[in-house]
Every structure is written in structure tokens, then in C-alpha cells.
Amino acid sequence: AIRMTQSPSSFSASTGDRVTITCRASQGISSYLAWYQQKPGKAPKLLIYAASTLQSGVPSRFSGSGSGTDFNLTISCLQSEDFATYYCQQYYSYPFTFGPGTKVDIK
Amino acid sequence: EVQLLESGGGLVQPGGSLRLSCAASGFTFSNYVMSWVRQAPGQGLEWVSGISGSGGSTYYVDSVKGRLTISRDNSKNTLYLQMNSLRAEDTAVYYCAKTRGDGPAAINYWGQGTLVTVSS
Numbered sequence: 001a002i003r004m005t006q007s008p009s010s011f012s013a014s015t016g017d018r019v020t021i022t023c024r025a026s027q028g029i030s031s032y033l034a035w036y037q038q039k040p041g042k043a044p045k046l047l048i049y050a051a052s053t054l055q056s057g058v059p060s061r062f063s064g065s066g067s068g069t070d071f072n073l074t075i076s077c078l079q080s081e082d083f084a085t086y087y088c089q090q091y092y093s094y095p096f097t098f099g100p101g102t103k104v105d106i107k
Numbered sequence: 108e109v110q111l112l113e114s115g116g117g118l119v120q121p122g123g124s125l126r127l128s129c130a131a132s133g134f135t136f137s138n139y140v141m142s143w144v145r146q147a148p149g150q151g152l153e154w155v156s157g158i159s160g161s162g163g164s165t166y167y168v169d170s171v172k173g174r175l176t177i178s179r180d181n182s183k184n185t186l187y188l189q190m191n192s193l194r195a196e197d198t199a200v201y202y203c204a205k206t207r208g209d210g211p212a213a214i215n216y217w218g219q220g221t222l223v224t225v226s227s
Contacts, residue, residue, distance in 0.1 A: 001168070001169065032211060034213035034214070036152075036214075038152075043202055043217035043218065043219060043220060044152065044202075044214075044217055045217075046213055046214060046215050049207065049212070049213035049215075050213075055215065087151065087152050089152075089154070089213070089214075091206075091211045091212060091213060092211065093211075094157065094166040095154055095166065095167065095168040095169070096142070096154045096157065096211075097154060098144075098151060098152040098153065098154060099151075100151050101151045101152070
């Protein structure tokens with residue numbers, strides 16, 4: 001199975017900050033990567049698919065980049081509603097593994 | 108509007124069985140790969156199983172192979188997860204999930220989740 005790692009595991013930020021979360025795959029996955037946002041007690045929400053395509057309805061302050069093994073999720077100007085946990089997921093080969101998550105909380 | 112409504116969760120003893128169901132509406136069910144994703148209390152997401160639109164192909168994470176079985180009834184727009192020989196480590200919220208297509212794709216819709224607790 002492909003192993004996904006994320007860094008950092010958690011960090012504190014302020015509203016208005018530009019933040020970047022990194023995801024790394026244990027082998028090349030082309031652009032078969034998605035990013036999800038999850039808030040406590042809620043189901044995850046798709047933000048980005050195909051590494052860099054913004055899901056319909058997701059604010060443009062979210063962006064994704066990368067291919068192969070290294071990927072980034074960037075939030076250009078952090079808003080109060082963005083404090084959450086973020087997961088990457090590869091769907092290049094089964095089982096479709098998730099990263100361990102990155103928790104973004106308020107500084 | 109896409110809706111995914113899970114049911115069937117609950118408390119079960121180790122070694123026991125449970126069947127989860129997910130009633131889907133708002134899209135052409137047979138056109139999409141469906142998956143089950145779980146989340147243990149306070150933990151991250153774990154993809155568990157997936158099934159092709161026709162039901163002819165199924166996929167599992169190694170830790171559940173031989174114990175959990177995914178299936179679908181396209182005439183009823185319903186996804187299932189038969190869970191046998193349950194272990195404490197299977198305790199989690201189980202989400203039904205729809206992908207963006209009938210092939211490798213991201214998950215664009217999730218159910219609200221159903222809690223499975225394996226404990227004596």
C-alpha cells in the first residue's frame with residue numbers, strides 16, 4: 001500500500017495568515033491526490049482533486065500543487081472558518097490511503 | 108441534491124457481526140464507485156473498501172480482508188458493508204462515500220456517518 005505522510009501534524013496560525021501543508025507519497029502517484037477539510041463531529045469535505053483542481057463551491061483562497069510524490073495545500077488568507085483538520089488522500093492505487101492529517105488551530 | 112444516509116451501526120461484541128447500509132439518492136447510483144471510510148475515535152480517516160459502479164470489482168484495505176464485505180444493489184440505490192468477526196479495533200464512525208466517477212477518483216460526497224462500537 002502507498003503510504004501518505006503530512007507535515008506539520010499541527011500548527012497554530014492567525015486569521016489572515018498564508019499557510020501551506022505538505023503531503024508526501026511513498027511512491028509516485030501522478031496527480032491522483034485529493035485534499036479534504038474536516039471539522040469536529042462533521043464529515044470531511046472535498047477541497048481539491050487531481051492535485052490542483054478546486055472543487056466547485058470551494059473558496060479560491062484554497063489551492064493545491066504538486067505531482068509525483070510531493071504535494072502542497074495552500075490557504076492564501078486564513079479565515080476563521082478554516083480552522084480545521086486537513087487530510088490528503090491518494091487515489092492512484094487501491095487501497096486509497098489517507099495522510100494522518102494536519103490540524104490548524106487558532107494562535 | 109446528493110444524499111447518502113447510513114444505518115445499521117451500534118454496539119456489538121467482539122467476534123460478532125453487523126451490516127451497514129447506505130441509501131443513496133440524487134444521482135445515478137450505478138455510474139459511480141462507492142466507498143466506505145472509517146474514523147476511530149479521535150483518530151484520522153481510514154479508507155476501508157470500494158466497489159465499482161457495476162459491483163463487479165471490489166477493493167479492501169488489508170486489515171479488513173476476509174472479514175468485511177462490500178456490496179451494492181443498484182436497483183435499490185443502496186450500498187452495504189457486511190462486517191463479520193469484528194474486533195475492538197474496528198470501532199469507528201463509518202462513512203458512506205461517493206466518488207466523482209466510475210474509476211479512481213476523489214470522494215465528493217459523504218454521508219453523516221454511523222458509529223460502530225465493538226466491545227464486551
